[in-house]
Amino acid sequence: MLKINGENVDAAGKTLAQYLAEAGFNQVRIAVERNGEIVPKAKYGETVLAEGDCVEVVNFVGGG
Amino acid sequence: MNCRPVPSREEILAALEKKQGSVATAKLQAAVVAVCGLGGLGSNIAISLARSGIGKLILIDFDTVDITNLHRQQYKSSQVGLPKAEALLENLKEVAPYVQYEVHNEKVTAENAVRLLQKADIVCEAFDKADAKSMLVDVVLEQLPQKTLVAASGMAGFDSGNAIRTRKLTERFYLCGDGKSDVDQGIGLSAPRVMLCAAHQALTVIRLILGEKDA
Numbered sequence: 321m322l323k324i325n326g327e328n329v330d331a332a333g334k335t336l337a338q339y340l341a342e343a344g345f346n347q348v349r350i351a352v353e354r355n356g357e358i359v360p361k362a363k364y365g366e367t368v369l370a371e372g373d374c375v376e377v378v379n380f381v382g383g384g
Numbered sequence: 385m386n387c388r389p390v391p392s393r394e395e396i397l398a399a400l401e402k403k404q405g406s407v408a409t410a411k412l413q414a415a416v417v418a419v420c421g422l423g424g425l426g427s428n429i430a431i432s433l434a435r436s437g438i439g440k441l442i443l444i445d446f447d448t449v450d451i452t453n454l455h456r457q458q459y460k461s462s463q464v465g466l467p468k469a470e471a472l473l474e475n476l477k478e479v480a481p482y483v484q485y486e487v488h489n490e491k492v493t494a495e496n497a498v499r500l501l502q503k504a505d506i507v508c509e510a511f512d513k514a515d516a517k518s519m520l521v522d523v524v525l526e527q528l529p530q531k532t533l534v535a536a537s538g539m540a541g542f543d544s545g546n547a548i549r550t551r552k553l554t555e556r557f558y559l560c561g562d563g564k565s566d567v568d569q570g571i572g573l574s575a576p577r578v579m580l581c582a583a584h585q586a587l588t589v590i591r592l593i594l595g596e597k598d599a
Binding site (some may be wrong): 378382 | 513515519554568578
């Protein structure tokens with residue numbers, strides 16, 4: 321188990337790109353923080369989620 | 385424009401020291417801050433920071449002032465049609481004449497961000513489009529490892545201002561806003577709510593310059 325946006329998620333072993341696609345996130349509108357660091361977009365495909373990870377997906381909304 | 389004399393650099397500095405203290409004012413005067421996007425967030429952030437006596441502001445926007453901008457952005461009705469970078473510079477020079485300003489009338493992209501932002505200590509993301517916000521976070525946090533980014537998401541509509549807050553996501557990434565009020569949901573924009581979010585960003589920048597790392 322790992323935590324994504326505060327929820328327990330059974331996604332260990334998946335790449336971040338796989339998780340984001342399955343969860344329906346649009347990669348061009350988000351930022352991903354994993355264990356205190358931002359994951360660069362170019363590394364979503366090679367970042368493998370691990371047991372105990374704490375992840376936050378920030379889904380940006382328009383306005384400014 | 386009026387032609388009355390403006391206070392001297394020394395008079396403005398003494399006034400800032402009276403209100404902010406001399407230690408804080410000296411730190412602010414040594415700082416360089418970039419503001420990406422000069423709309424409802426960016427124009428208000430720039431005014432707050434200029435008034436606070438920031439050393440240098442780098443201001444970037446490719447857009448022109450539209451009549452619908454006047455309700456929440458720091459432009460005058462006589463400036464409709466002017467490039468925002470140029471119009472804001474004019475207004476800032478009246479408000480805070482001794483701040484150094486560097487303006488760029490161009491669009492920030494993944495390709496030019498490093499060139500435009502490399503002199504800044506802190507970068508403010510003040511775009512309106514979600515994909516542009518996401519792009520800037522990616523570029524600044526990956527390609528400019530010495531910079532701290534203060535971004536915003538969620539300030540549209542007329543919900544309570546108490547929902548607008550500042551969060552520290554990483555050591556270098558602060559996010560202001562309610563996180564969910566999307567202008568694309570057709571909920572409109574309220575001048576004070578956008579200004580509240582801009583004020584959160586400007587205050588976070590100032591706190592970072594003063595060495596306060598908590599959100």
